[in-house]
Amino acid sequence: xxxxxxxxxxxxxxxxxxxxxxxxxFARKNLAKMLESFGGEVVGEAxxxxxxxxxxxxxxxxxxLMDITMPQMEGIEAAExxxxxxxNARVVxxxxxxxxxxxxxxxxxxxxHFVQKPVKADVLYExxxxxxxDDVLTAQTVGAGGK
Amino acid sequence: MKMELIQPFINSADAVLxxxxxxETRTGDLSMEEEAYRRKGVAAIVEIxxxxxxxxxxxxxxxxxxxxxxxxxxxxxxxxxxLVRETVCELANMVIGNAVTSLNDQxxxxxxxxxxxxxxxxGLKGNEETEALVMCxxxxxxxxxxxxxxxxxxxxxxxxAAAVVG
Numbered sequence: 077x078x079x080x081x082x083x084x085x086x087x088x089x090x091x092x093x094x095x096x097x098x099x100x101x102f103a104r105k106n107l108a109k110m111l112e113s114f115g116g117e118v119v120g121e122a123x124x125x126x127x128x129x130x131x132x133x134x135x136x137x138x139x140x141l142m143d144i145t146m147p148q149m150e151g152i153e154a155a156e157x158x159x160x161x162x163x164n165a166r167v168v169x170x171x172x173x174x175x176x177x178x179x180x181x182x183x184x185x186x187x188x189h190f191v192q193k194p195v196k197a198d199v200l201y202e203x204x205x206x207x208x209x210d211d212v213l214t215a216q217t218v219g220a221g222g223k
Numbered sequence: 224m225k226m227e228l229i230q231p232f233i234n235s236a237d238a239v240l241x242x243x244x245x246x247e248t249r250t251g252d253l254s255m256e257e258e259a260y261r262r263k264g265v266a267a268i269v270e271i272x273x274x275x276x277x278x279x280x281x282x283x284x285x286x287x288x289x290x291x292x293x294x295x296x297x298x299x300x301x302x303x304x305x306l307v308r309e310t311v312c313e314l315a316n317m318v319i320g321n322a323v324t325s326l327n328d329q330x331x332x333x334x335x336x337x338x339x340x341x342x343x344x345x346g347l348k349g350n351e352e353t354e355a356l357v358m359c360x361x362x363x364x365x366x367x368x369x370x371x372x373x374x375x376x377x378x379x380x381x382x383x384a385a386a387v388v389g
Binding site: 099103105106109171177178193194 | 239242243292295296297305306309310312313316317318319320321323324327328332335336337
């Protein structure tokens with residue numbers, strides 16, 4: 077796998093904490109592998125929208141990666157509910173279904189970004205940096221005392 | 224079944240398999256299946272509903288499924304591992320999701336169900352209207368088959384035509 081400069085939280089230099097939501101175990105493992113290669117910590121996983129909401133409430137991750145097509149509750153509805161309750165929540169939709177209508181709906185419901193499957197590690201890395209904004213630093217800049 | 228419906232699936236399978244397996248793929252035989260579908264090994268089925276209705280099955284023999292799962296997991300996998308079936312389901316999800324994206328952007332509106340492991344040996348036969356089409360994609364890990372049976376939703380088509388006339 078490609079090498080990436082580790083991303084850490086600017087407030088405490090600790091790893092970015094992620095919640096991965098996808099009904100596919102394979103997809104979750106794949107995403108976890110990528111996020112760990114960015115220096116991140118996967119603090120929780122969920123296989124449907126309902127569990128995603130309870131896991132968010134329990135864990136308060138820095139970033140949620142959310143699939144769209146899932147049983148019980150789809151990802152866009154789960155994202156909307158999380159963001160309604162926690163307006164600062166950062167949710168990135170990750171789905172193979174990336175038509176415009178779907179992306180617009182997700183962004184209107186509060187998602188911050190969209191990544192289409194199959195996920196490319198370099199694309200995901202840039203999206204994480206963009207969505208985290210000033211709240212994240214790359215490891216080589218940590219020691220230098222700035223971004 | 225019109226080529227405008229099929230081409231996005233061919234393009235998507237080619238792109239997703241090449242990207243996921245980091246290899247070149249070759250689109251092999253393409254044929255109409257008149258007999259009832261017979262599962263080759265590990266299969267995942269996705270149903271589609273909307274302007275177009277039907278189902279798509281992604282299917283591969285067990286040895287290929289294990290090789291693909293091991294490649295994607297970056298480690299050996301047990302043949303009985305749930306991860307093997309999960310891998311085929313997620314591949315189906317990505318192939319069909321990308322094709323659906325392309326068709327939706329062309330103006331067809333429909334939704335897909337989450338992929339499910341297709342366990343029965345046979346029984347899903349196309350009919351005159353759904354015509355099951357089988358495509359084979361050759362990869363260095365083995366062949367991956369896609370069996371597509373779908374049709375335009377006549378009611379939706381009539382509603383659209385009426386809306387245009389009205």
